[in-house]
Amino acid sequence: MMKNPLDRKNSNKSVQGKAQADTIPSKSEKETVQTLRIKQEKEIVKEKEEEKLKEPVHKQEQSQEQSQEEERVQKQVEQSKQMTGQKGDRQSQPQQKKEQEEMKVEEDILQSTRERILIASPVRQTAAILNEFLDSLQRLERKTVRTDYLFVDDNEEEASSQMLNDFVLRHNGKVIRARDLNDTESGDADDPGNYNKDEGGHYWRDEQVWRVARLKNNILQYAREQQYDGVFLIDSDLVLHPRTLEQLVSSSNEIVSNIFWTSWQPGTKEMPQVWLQDEYALYRRGGSALEATEAQDEDAQASAFLNQLRIPGCYEVGGLGACTLIRRSVLEAGVNFDRIPNVSFWGEDRHFCIRAQAYGFQLFVDTHYPAYHIYRLSDLPGAAAYNRRIRRGEEGIRISLCMIVKNEETSLARCLDSVKGIADEIVIVDTGSTDRTRQIAAQYTECIFDFEWVDDFAAARNFAFDQATCEYILWLDADDVFEPEDRAKLIALKQSLDPAVDSVTMDYNLSFTPEGKVAYSLRRNRLVRRDRRFRWIGAVHEYLAVAGNLLHSDVAVTHKKDKVYTDRNLRIYRKREQAGEDFSPRDLYYFGNELKDHAYHEEAVTYYEKFLDTGLGWVEDRIAACQKIADCEAVLKRPERESAALFRSFAYDLPRAEVCCRLGGYFADREDYRQAIFWYEQAVQAIRPGDPMVVLNEAAWTWMPHLQLCVCYDRMGNRAKAKEHNDIALTYHPTHPSMLYNDRYFKDLAKESVIENA
Numbered sequence: 001m002m003k004n005p006l007d008r009k010n011s012n013k014s015v016q017g018k019a020q021a022d023t024i025p026s027k028s029e030k031e032t033v034q035t036l037r038i039k040q041e042k043e044i045v046k047e048k049e050e051e052k053l054k055e056p057v058h059k060q061e062q063s064q065e066q067s068q069e070e071e072r073v074q075k076q077v078e079q080s081k082q083m084t085g086q087k088g089d090r091q092s093q094p095q096q097k098k099e100q101e102e103m104k105v106e107e108d109i110l111q112s113t114r115e116r117i118l119i120a121s122p123v124r125q126t127a128a129i130l131n132e133f134l135d136s137l138q139r140l141e142r143k144t145v146r147t148d149y150l151f152v153d154d155n156e157e158e159a160s161s162q163m164l165n166d167f168v169l170r171h172n173g174k175v176i177r178a179r180d181l182n183d184t185e186s187g188d189a190d191d192p193g194n195y196n197k198d199e200g201g202h203y204w205r206d207e208q209v210w211r212v213a214r215l216k217n218n219i220l221q222y223a224r225e226q227q228y229d230g231v232f233l234i235d236s237d238l239v240l241h242p243r244t245l246e247q248l249v250s251s252s253n254e255i256v257s258n259i260f261w262t263s264w265q266p267g268t269k270e271m272p273q274v275w276l277q278d279e280y281a282l283y284r285r286g287g288s289a290l291e292a293t294e295a296q297d298e299d300a301q302a303s304a305f306l307n308q309l310r311i312p313g314c315y316e317v318g319g320l321g322a323c324t325l326i327r328r329s330v331l332e333a334g335v336n337f338d339r340i341p342n343v344s345f346w347g348e349d350r351h352f353c354i355r356a357q358a359y360g361f362q363l364f365v366d367t368h369y370p371a372y373h374i375y376r377l378s379d380l381p382g383a384a385a386y387n388r389r390i391r392r393g394e395e396g397i398r399i400s401l402c403m404i405v406k407n408e409e410t411s412l413a414r415c416l417d418s419v420k421g422i423a424d425e426i427v428i429v430d431t432g433s434t435d436r437t438r439q440i441a442a443q444y445t446e447c448i449f450d451f452e453w454v455d456d457f458a459a460a461r462n463f464a465f466d467q468a469t470c471e472y473i474l475w476l477d478a479d480d481v482f483e484p485e486d487r488a489k490l491i492a493l494k495q496s497l498d499p500a501v502d503s504v505t506m507d508y509n510l511s512f513t514p515e516g517k518v519a520y521s522l523r524r525n526r527l528v529r530r531d532r533r534f535r536w537i538g539a540v541h542e543y544l545a546v547a548g549n550l551l552h553s554d555v556a557v558t559h560k561k562d563k564v565y566t567d568r569n570l571r572i573y574r575k576r577e578q579a580g581e582d583f584s585p586r587d588l589y590y591f592g593n594e595l596k597d598h599a600y601h602e603e604a605v606t607y608y609e610k611f612l613d614t615g616l617g618w619v620e621d622r623i624a625a626c627q628k629i630a631d632c633e634a635v636l637k638r639p640e641r642e643s644a645a646l647f648r649s650f651a652y653d654l655p656r657a658e659v660c661c662r663l664g665g666y667f668a669d670r671e672d673y674r675q676a677i678f679w680y681e682q683a684v685q686a687i688r689p690g691d692p693m694v695v696l697n698e699a700a701w702t703w704m705p706h707l708q709l710c711v712c713y714d715r716m717g718n719r720a721k722a723k724e725h726n727d728i729a730l731t732y733h734p735t736h737p738s739m740l741y742n743d744r745y746f747k748d749l750a751k752e753s754v755i756e757n758a
Contacts, residue, residue, distance in 0.1 A: 114146045115229040115249060117325075118222070122152040122178065122215040125236040127159040129374045132383045134167050136240040145249055147232075149173030150222060152181065152215045181218050199266060199376050206346075213337035213348035224331040231331065235322045239383050241369035241390055248325040248366055255330055255356055256364040257320035259309060260371040269554050272309050273373075274365040276318040279345050282306065284318075303485050310488040312368045320363050321349030323371055333359050370496070385498035396495040400425040400468035400530070401476065404451070404460045408478035409436040411562050416444045418481040421491050423474065429464040455572045458536035461544075465536070471499070474527045475544075480557050489555045502548035503528045505692065507556035515735055518556075522695040525550075526557065539576070540569045541590040552692045570594040585617040589625055601632040608632075620694055623649045623656060630662065642666065657686040657700040664708055673712045680705040680712065703732035703739075710742055719749065 119137060123130065140147070149168055153175050155161045164175045196203040216233065223231040232245060244258050261270040276284050283301030308315060326335075335356045337348040345351065353363055372386040373379065401423035405412060416426065426445035430438055431453040441448050451463050465473055482490060497504070504527035511520040525546045528534050536542045573591045576583070583591060592607035608625045611617060626649035633642040643666055649659050660683035668676035683705035688696070706729035713722035726742040733739060 114144055116227075117145045117147050117245065117249070118150055118219075118226070118228045118231045119147050119234065119245075120150040120152075120219045120223070120231055121234050121236050122154055122212055122219070123160065123164060123236045124154040124156065124178075125160055126377075127157055127163060128380060129237050129377075130160050130163055132239050132374060132380070133236045134163065136238075136242075136387075138167075138171065139242045140240060140245045141242050143246055145245060147172070147245070148228075150219060151175045152178050152219065154178035154215065176218075178215055181215060197376070199378055202375075209346070209348055210339055213339065213351070216337045216348065220326070220331055220336055224328070228328065228331075230325055230327045232325050234324075237374045238323055239372040239374065239386055240323075241371065244369050244371065245325075247368050251314050251364065251366055253314070253325075253364045254327040254361050255320070255324065256314065256366055257317075257322070257324040258369065258371055259365050259367045260323060260373045262373045262375050264375075266376075272306070272365070273322050274309070274317045274320045276305060278318075279347075279350060280319070307485050307488040309365070309367050310492040314364055314366045314368075317363050317365050318357075319350060319353045320365055321347075321352070330356065330359075330361055333361070335359055335361065385500065386496075388500065389496055389498055392499060397472050397497050397499065398424045398470040399472045399474050399494065399527070400427055400470035401474045402427045402429070402461070402464040402468055403476055403478065404429045404431055404457070404464055405433065405437055405441070405478050406431045406453075407433050407435045407437060409433075409440055411479045411560070412437055412440050413443075414560070415476060415478050415481055416441075418483075418487060419474075419476070420487075422482070422487065422494065425468065425470050427464055427467045429460060429467070431460055455575065456539040458538050458542040461536040461542060465530075465534075468530055471530060472497075472527055473530050476557065477559075479560050479562055481560055483556070483558050486556045486558070489553070493553060493555065497551070499529075500549055501529070501551045502532050503534070503546040504551045504553050504555075506553055509556050509558045518698070520697070521556070523552070523693045524557075526555075538586065538590075540572050540587075541593075543586075565597075567598060570598055585611055585614045586621070588614070589617060589621050592625065592628065596628055596632060601635050605629055605632045605636075619652050620689075622652045623659070624695075626652075627659060627662065639666075653689075654687055655682060656689075657683040657705065658697050660686060661700045661705055661708070664705065664712075668708065668712060671715075673715050677709060677712045677716075680709045684709075703729040703736065706732075707736070707739060707742075719746070722746075 119140075121133075125133070137149070149171055150173065151164045151168070153161050153164055155164075161175075167173065168175055219233065220231060230249070232248070234240075238260060240258070248256050248258060257274060259272055259274065261272055263270050275282055282305050283298045285298075335352065337352045338355075339348070340351050340354060343351060343354060345354070356363060372383055374383060399422060401419055403415075403426075405428060419426075425447065426441075427447045427449070428441040428445060429449050429451045430441070431451050438448060447467060449463070449467055451460050453460070461475065464475075493504070503525045505523050506526040507518075507521050508524050508526075509518045509521045511518075513519050525534075525544050528544065528546060532546075532548065534544055534546045537545050573587075573594055577591075588607050588611035592604045592611060595601075595604035595607060608629050611625055612622060626645050629645040629648075630642045633639075633645060643663070646659050646663050646666070649656070660679045664676045664679035664683065667673075667679065683700060686701070688701065706725040710722045710726040710729065713719075713725065722742075723746045726739055726746065729736070730739045730743065
């Protein structure tokens with residue numbers, strides 16, 4: 001069972017108990033697969049009448065193997081009709097029997113050439129998740145393989161145990177109780193312990209990890225004794241693509257896992273269940289993550305590795321688990337999940353991988369058909385969407401890229417190059433270019449349209465959207481790009497997106513630190529269903545009004561501004577103001593922004609106040625308006641109004657870290673360090689908004705308050721607390737010059753103290 005590879009804190013407790021020796025099934029459980037099938041056929045006949053009265057948990061009444069048998073018989077009848085030129089009912093009985101026998105021999109020969117694969121899983125699962133898992137197993141294609149099932153029942157829910165028993169009655173399979181396996185050799189009662197999981201994650205204790213290792217070892221031993229060509233060992237919270245098993249078998253690798261992606265902690269980036277080195281390193285120390293590339297820094301290696309995993313293929317890795325095909329050669333060599341005594345790595349899969357590598361077996365991951373991981377109950381609805389995508393086929397969605405441009409000859413090609421493999425149609429709406437923009441656009445698309453500029457961005461964008469013909473519409477500006485990592489993510493999303501999604505949001509990275517880290521980002525509705533006919537609103541600072549089913553993706557658009565900012569937007573607002581137009585609350589706010597950006601601070605305050613006085617508008621804009629009023633009042637040297645504007649923001653929501661930092665700075669500038677410390681501490685403890693569309697200043701939520709607390713505590717003579725906060729700040733920003741200076745400062749103080757005390 002795949003554990004969170006990023007979190008070890010959940011496994012630091014142990015309980016007393018006698019270690020259980022690895023055992024194998026009892027003699028009655030060691031029946032050959034052939035004998036097992038005979039017994040199952042008798043059981044099916046015996047239970048036939050009961051099954052008519054009681055519908056089983058799974059709706060499919062026939063296995064895929066039974067369906068294939070019916071198709072084979074039907075083909076025999078049709079072929080016999082063609083050979084005799086008759087209807088079939090007039091054919092001689094001896095001749096018909098002979099042909100059927102010949103076909104049966106051919107079928108038996110074909111069956112004998114197919115690999116025998118044992119699909120196996122130790123199962124402790126809720127019924128709802130187990131239902132999705134089992135349904136995906138019975139949909140697996142079996143063109144080149146024959147399969148049997150082995151489930152180790154470790155369930156707490158009786159319904160889950162019944163599900164397994166119902167499943168193996170309809171398929172070639174066997175259920176063994178986990179308690180029986182662990183009791184067989186030692187004679188002691190097996191205590192599975194309490195296994196806890198919630199929306200935060202799964203919480204494993206060490207004794208539970210190695211108990212699962214023993215269950216897996218029993219599965220490997222059973223597969224080895226029954227002479228299977230391989231065992232497909234899979235966790236019971238996965239939903240598989242029907243082609244998964246055939247794809248893994250076709251790779252011919254001795255150990256190969258099927259990829260899946262998981263947000264191991266809520267709200268974090270999806271990560272794979274495979275890695276390159278150590279416990280979960282996505283890079284190779286002292287080398288390159290990928291073949292034929294030069295050694296890179298760790299972040300670059302990790303990024304390249306993750307990008308590669310988004311591309312369909314089969315790649316060598318250093319660690320894997322949870323959805324793995326293991327060949328007979330590996331079983332015969334004795335590779336298992338036992339703990340390696342002199343290795344401290346947590347999790348039985350890591351010890352299996354180390355042992356396999358030591359035995360000379362390479363580890364691979366196949367990324368053609370990513371599985372869906374129901375890691376938490378909130379992931380369960382996604383299984384239905386995953387299955388809908390499978391039924392839709394491999395085509396994926398089709399995307400029209402819609403852009404409005406004017407004099408973008410320096411940036412347009414860069415933008416359009418970044419959407420290769422993403423856009424199926426490119427729509428360019430030109431609003432009056434006088435440079436080579438149209439000629440450059442013509443190298444990428446024939447869909448180029450003219451639009452007379454009317455000082456209305458929404459009108460131009462809506463016209464562009466009206467020219468699109470594909471299922472989804474993506475919009476970009478000419479100075480936007482998809483970086484390689486994000487391009488790979490969007491290509492993958494294009495194939496996997498549930499067509500029920502109405503809009504996909506993406507980060508919009510607007511500025512970066514000197515080290516290349518994102519400094520400022522916001523989130524936009526970026527990819528929308530065309531048939532929903534979402535419209536743009538607002539002549540200036542337009543926005544796309546969307547509703548329905550939203551998907552917040554981990555894809556980002558990067559803004560690479562290469563033009564000088566102008567007063568164009570301000571002129572449009574001035575023109576509308578002179579015409580006597582009524583401004584919406586949103587226009588009042590953005591008019592204030594334009595005035596502030598062009599240093600009309602007094603006027604800006606007036607429009608921000610008008611906006612706040614409406615009592616309308618997005619709460620985030622109201623909080624931001626308070627901060628912007630404070631900015632203007634600071635420039636106008638009205639400190640009382642500056643602080644009042646900051647405190648006013650608390651009326652709209654919980655205190656934001658940005659505002660608390662501003663208040664801390666306000667008091668620190670006046671050398672009131674006691675109050676400054678209070679507000680910086682409030683910033684550290686502030687609760688992040690849950691809405692992913694909220695724009696946050698990451699510095700205020702991470703390193704900035706700690707750096708300022710370092711300064712304040714130092715001014716108050718508390719060097720220990722000052723150093724503590726500088727050390728915390730360094731964990732967020734290890735190259736920040738002020739933090740590095742402070743670090744040297746504290747080290748010098750420590751040296752002086754040693755000399756003085758010598």
